Amino acid sequence: MESLLLSRRDLEFMLFEWLQVQSLAERERYADHSRETLSAALDTYEAIARDFFAPHNKKNDQHEPQFDGERVTVIPEVKAALRAFSEAGLMAARQDYELGGMQLPFAVERAGVAYAMAANLATSGFAFLTIANAELLLTYGTPEQVDRYVRPMMQGRFFGTMCLSEPQAGSSLGDIRTRAEPRPDGTYRLFGNKMWISGGEHEVSENIVHLVLAKIPNPDGSLPPGVQGISLFLVPRRLVQPDGSLGERNDVVLAGLNHKMGYRGLPNCLLNFGEGRHTPQGEPGALGYLVGEAGKGLACMFKMMNEARIAVGLSAAVLGYTGYLHALDYARNRPQGRLPGQKDPTQPQVPIVRHPDVKRMLLTQKAYAEGGLALALYSARLIDEQHSAPDAQARIDAERLLDLLTPVTKSWPSQWCLEANSLAIQVHGGYGYTREYNVEQFYRDNRLNPIHEGTHGIQALDLLGRKLRLHDGASLALLDARVRDTIARARAGGDAALAAHAQALEDIWGHLGETTTRLLAVPDADARLANAGPCLEAFGHVVMAWIWLEQGIAAAQGLASADDERSQHFYRGKLQACRYFFHWELPRVPGWLAVLDPVDLTCAEMQDEWF
Amino acid sequence: MESLLLSRRDLEFMLFEWLQVQSLAERERYADHSRETLSAALDTYEAIARDFFAPHNKKNDQHEPQFDGERVTVIPEVKAALRAFSEAGLMAARQDYELGGMQLPFAVERAGVAYAMAANLATSGFAFLTIANAELLLTYGTPEQVDRYVRPMMQGRFFGTMCLSEPQAGSSLGDIRTRAEPRPDGTYRLFGNKMWISGGEHEVSENIVHLVLAKIPNPDGSLPPGVQGISLFLVPRRLVQPDGSLGERNDVVLAGLNHKMGYRGLPNCLLNFGEGRHTPQGEPGALGYLVGEAGKGLACMFKMMNEARIAVGLSAAVLGYTGYLHALDYARNRPQGRLPGQKDPTQPQVPIVRHPDVKRMLLTQKAYAEGGLALALYSARLIDEQHSAPDAQARIDAERLLDLLTPVTKSWPSQWCLEANSLAIQVHGGYGYTREYNVEQFYRDNRLNPIHEGTHGIQALDLLGRKLRLHDGASLALLDARVRDTIARARAGGDAALAAHAQALEDIWGHLGETTTRLLAVPDADARLANAGPCLEAFGHVVMAWIWLEQGIAAAQGLASADDERSQHFYRGKLQACRYFFHWELPRVPGWLAVLDPVDLTCAEMQDEWF
Structure with a gap:
């Protein structure tokens, strides 16, 4: 460490x-x-x-x-x-x-x-x-x-934002009401309110470049319904002259800050566009410039959104990771109690890292945090393939696989590395609950991650409603091939533990595949999507088992040629975390699959009046 | 509502x-x-x-x-x-x-x-x-x-505290170092530091009555090792005269406050006893009075501790409960998006309570919060039996059953009703993450509950290491009889759903019983106790299934005779939450049992250098 x-x-x-x-x-x-x-x-x-x-x-x-x-x-x-x-x-x-x-x-x-x-x-x-x-x-x-x-x-002189949500339209972007009125010179004037804008207003940079979803009104002045009518606009906080110098203030003003549980240092803003505080170039409205094609705004924004989703997963993973390292450091330095077989009270207390339940909490954090980081970096590596693979099909494949993995890369660390942060607090005992230590902040900061850039529920609908069938199932077929390749390599290496993990992955991959195949064949969309949540849970944990087996293979190779003790310890720890994931985490999966095939409608059938 | x-x-x-x-x-x-x-x-x-x-x-x-x-x-x-x-x-x-x-x-x-x-x-x-x-x-x-x-x-004029932990002795009470020096008049003078004392210093009440664990030194001045040497003392903040009037300040002084993530309104203190700021009755040391017998302090304190543990479980449950009601209220009033089969964007948005994933989150909260509250009240009801049952054996049985249930009553709501609070935030979306709403505070407040009054890990060791075998297994036998009685009544009622739940409970109860029997027979204490955590998880969820079946039986009876619609809705909701627990939560149990029989030593075998 x-x-x-x-x-x-x-x-x-x-x-x-x-x-x-x-x-x-x-x-x-x-x-x-x-x-x-x-x-x-x-x-x-x-x-x-x-x-x-x-x-x-x-x-x-x-x-x-x-x-x-x-x-x-x-x-x-x-x-x-x-x-x-x-x-x-x-x-x-x-x-x-x-x-x-x-x-x-x-x-x-x-x-x-x-x-x-x-x-x-x-x-x-x-x-x-x-x-x-x-x-x-x-x-x-x-x-x-x-x-x-x-x-x-x-150069770090301008900073950027993404302005999607509105007070009445959070997850439901088709319902945004911000209007972009075209002007004869090809520019637009925006009017509306945007909510949850991180970095939406501050004096840290010289200027702020807002990327804003808005609708160009129909000729009768009405707004086109749904997501089809959404366009993307660049709206700078201050206008920029042709020579790059800053001009007057645009009509984007802060209506208020949200006060968050965590993630507090980044201002989160309600912004008003075109409320009339400023009249840039003498006209009302926030001056904006179309980005990409009119009506294709959501598709353009998803370029940024997908990157943001991977970044959210990454940030959740690294909060889990730093929390784990803090907990490990504490556990090595905090004496408390004695081990079960050695209860002699006249002996000194032992560091808590030696207690079985503390080891469990640390190994769990290690498995979640290193697993989450590995998944985020795997996704980033796919982006490299997508951009620079010499083979055109390899570029397409990378993009398609990434499409499928994105909801998992966003949601899995947001859920489990938050849990890791909770365990980091628990390892610290009462100290972890105080602001004198660092881990409670990680926990508060991380709690945003299952919410922003598409909630957990939205990721689940994205996976089950769209991604599993994307490109006629080509995305899923690509993942299937990679999983099977990993299983084969794990068996080929001659390591009995990895071979056993490979078998476990093959079994659960088959079980998951049968379940999702039958689930996707359910004709009624309401029933099919009712339990999207547990489908994401199960799929996510199986993907993570695959990522851990991948890491296990690389660690076993490293161990075989490691000649210094420090490296050997590193690889053994990696293999132990892999084993932990297979022995302790994978058995959770059937519990989620239980409500998918056949679809259990207990939640869906709950009536509002019964609550 | x-x-x-x-x-x-x-x-x-x-x-x-x-x-x-x-x-x-x-x-x-x-x-x-x-x-x-x-x-x-x-x-x-x-x-x-x-x-x-x-x-x-x-x-x-x-x-x-x-x-x-x-x-x-x-x-x-x-x-x-x-x-x-x-x-x-x-x-x-x-x-x-x-x-x-x-x-x-x-x-x-x-x-x-x-x-x-x-x-x-x-x-x-x-x-x-x-x-x-x-x-x-x-x-x-x-x-x-x-x-x-x-x-x-x-009368509310004096308030009380419990002073157990010390900076070097949190979970390990045998290692406390506070000394109680006897005086010829039968009183004691205390010297030491106590940590994590809730309500340890304030001006809200006229006086504060500290109940303090301390050790009476051996004749050679050394402290007796371990828990056997612990006695209990009453140490008032201000001395009380025989006529009840307040006398001088005792030498109990605040060394500092802890600054917590939540639960902030209750001062949490580091207290110094006998540091010399005051000299009550002209002598050094905090004046204290023995409570109960010398050397029996821990047993006396456990009277308070067990009540406090049930109170912690209760408080965790009610935070889950109020969070659930807040989330439900929000969900009924927040329009967002449209249902899967009704995607027409020209139609108005629907309240989110109608979305399947929101229903899932609400029903989960309902099952956790009502289940946690029911368990806490069941435990409280056992205390009534313990105190006032006409039959002596019934009083003993109530106490024995309560002994077994206490670690579950403390830990289950602390874990799952915290999760309920997380879901309450999730239902609120971004709003739930802000301090403008109430639910983030519930989540922060509730996070203390798995830590104080015996951490989750301590409860797990208490269950597996002590309670499951308590009184030669009599406590467990009492629970077994009650669970079987519940199963029989569920079958006798003629409700097919309850009968199916009864079967599921019988199956998992049998599975759990076999697992714990074999686990308790493991001769090596290290191995036997290594996975106490998942044992508590499994046992807790099965106990909760039993509590839900109990509620289900009562609800079915209520529904059979309910003649107004409101009551019918109430009972149907209760039965739906029962069904949720059996269909969605009980399938988690095999995942925990998987590491118990045979004991999986992945965590126990993790070496410190491998982290």
Whole structure:
């Protein structure tokens, strides 16, 4: 254990031993990279996270953003941290050299960002929203939009937001009411209210680039119903002149801040567009610019949304991870009680890490946190394939597999690494429940993750209602092939424990497959989707078993050639966590499958009046 | 739904239809009572909770106790609420008329206190500690101690604490170092530090009665090792003169307050005994009086501790309950989206209570919260039997069964009703994560419950290491008889659904019995106790299935004779929650049993260096 943020040893294992990220150097885009340069990049992230992000994590929580009716004030350490992050080139790290980037592989960039998230989730939020925002504009924006907005974002001068929800339209985006009125010059004027906008107003950056979903009215002035009528707009907080200098204030104003249980350092805003406080260029309405095609706004936004969902899963995993490292550190240093067979009260107390139930809580956290991080990095690695695989079919396959895994990558760590944080508190006993220690904040911060960027329930509907059948089942077939390949490799390695895990995975994969096949064949949509929740639970845990078997195979290979004791310990710990997942977690799956085939309608049939 | 605190309809169902509390009026102690008087008592509790406790719950959280180095200040509403509670006679409600009490059955008194807990957990904490403290002194104290300390507590003039933990001895009480030096006059002088003392210092009451575990030194000045040497002492904050008037300050001083994630309104203290700030009666040390026999302190304290454990379970259940009612209220009033079969975006949005996944989350909360409350009231009802059953064997049996159920009554609601609070947040979406709504506080408050009064891990060791074999297995045999009786009654009622649940319970009860029998026969204590955690999980969920079948039987009886629609809805909801528990929750049990027989040693074999 090198740090209480993340285990660097484990990150290197995941990236270089398991995901073989260094092999990307064979591709032209990454030709300048090697394991050494990639490790050096991780050093940079780690140092900035440690020196600039971690020190104000508690202060950020205790001094949340204040709104005086005019300005939103955050503690000055936030700006200093993000400046250090930008000046090290990390805002643009994955982008082209031409944009000031490092052309880092996505998987490595995400592993680096994970350090910032572990150190200070709230402050890292400004960065990851900006990075995702820029990515969207690079895909769908015009060259002029890239020059005027993306370049300053890459320098850390502008930050980004995503403005989707409205007070009456959270999960149901088709019901948004923000209007975008076209002007003869091709620009738009926006009027409406946006809710839950992270980083929606502050003075940390020179400007804020809002990406806003809105509807262009029909000729009769009505708004087109449903998601089809949604377009995407770029709405800067301050207008940007052709020469890049900042112009007047746009009519985007803060109506109020939400006061959250955790994640407090990142202002979460209710924004009014076009309420009349400002009249940019002498006209009413917030001046906005169409991004991509009219009516295709949701599809464009999902580019950012999918990246955000993976980032949410990643952040949940790393909060679980840092909580685990904190709990481990505490457990090694806290003497309490004696072991069952050694109750002599005249003997000194033992460190609690030696108590079986504490070991259980630590190993559970390790399995959840390392599993969650591995899944997030696996997904990031798929994005690298999607962008740069030499083979066109491989690029398509990576995208399709990622489509299927995204709801799991978002939801699994959000659920189980939150549970890891609860266990981290439990290991600390009463101390963990106090703000004098760090773990209670991780727990509060992490509780947002099952809610934002699509709730757990939305992810479940996405998986069962869409992703399992996506591309005529091609996404699921790709996963099936990978799972079977993993099972075969686990058996081929000659390790009896891994072979037994492979058998367990094959059995449960078959059981899951039969269940979902029959479930998908249920004709009535209400019944089919009624228990989407437990379907996601079961699917998620089986995917995680596969991810653990993958890690187990790589760890067994590492152990076979490890000649120093420290490495051997690392690999044995990895294999033990794999064993834990198969022996302790996989047996949960039949409990979820029990309500899927046939579909148990106990919940669906509950009447409102009976509550 | 009558209130967002608790459902009165449900409380009446549990107390009068299921637990038949009104039948206690046949016993001399309760001869003045009837269903009407008991309901009237609940009215009083509910009114005081609603009018005095609930209004400052959020303020209590936002303005936690402050220590200026001299005094601890809490918001004035706390004192006003506890005065109203005391003046209504509720501090003494279960005690003899002679003590100013109402001779309420324990089960009814707990149901009443539940209102105060639901309204404001922190403020209710002052009361429930005082009530439990008085109970202990009534059992083990001298008549003089009762007159001098219990009577003022019953009037709400003195409050009580329990002082067990020390900074180096939390779960491991045998390692406490507080010394009690005997004086020739039979009193003691205490020296030491006590940690995690709820209500340890404040100005809300005239005096504070600390019940303190300490060790009387051996003749050579050393402290006896282990729990055998522990005695119990009464240490008042201010001395009390023979005439009851308050004398000088005792040498118990606050060293500092802990700052908690939740439960913030109740000051949690590090107390120093005999540090020298005061010299009561001109001598050093905190003046204390032995309670019960020397060396029997832990046994005496467990009287209070067991009551506190049941109270913790109760408080966890009621936080789950009020969270559920808040979520239900929100779900009925929040329109969002459309149902799977009705996606026409031109139609208005539906209240989210109609979405299957929201129904699932609400029904889950209902099953957890009503189940947890039912278990806590069942335990309270056993205390009534223990105290007043006409038959001596019935009194012994009640005590033995309660011994076995106590770790479950403490831990099950602490785990699952916390999960209910998480679901209450989830139903609220982003709103639930903000402090503008109430549910995030319930979640933070409830997170303490798996920690204090014996952690979850301690409860698991208590169950597997002690309670399952207690009295040569007599406790378990009593539970076995009750479970089988319930199964027989469920079958006899002619309701097919209940008969199916009875079969499921019989099957899992058999499976659990075989597993625990083999587990208890494992000779190696380390291996036997290694997986105490999942044993508690499995046992707890099976006990809860039994409690739900009990409620189901009573509900089916109620439904058969219900002639108004509202009652029918109530009973149907109860039966649906019972069905939910059997269909959705009971299938979790084999997942826990999987690691018990044979004992899976994955966690136990994890080496510290491998983490």
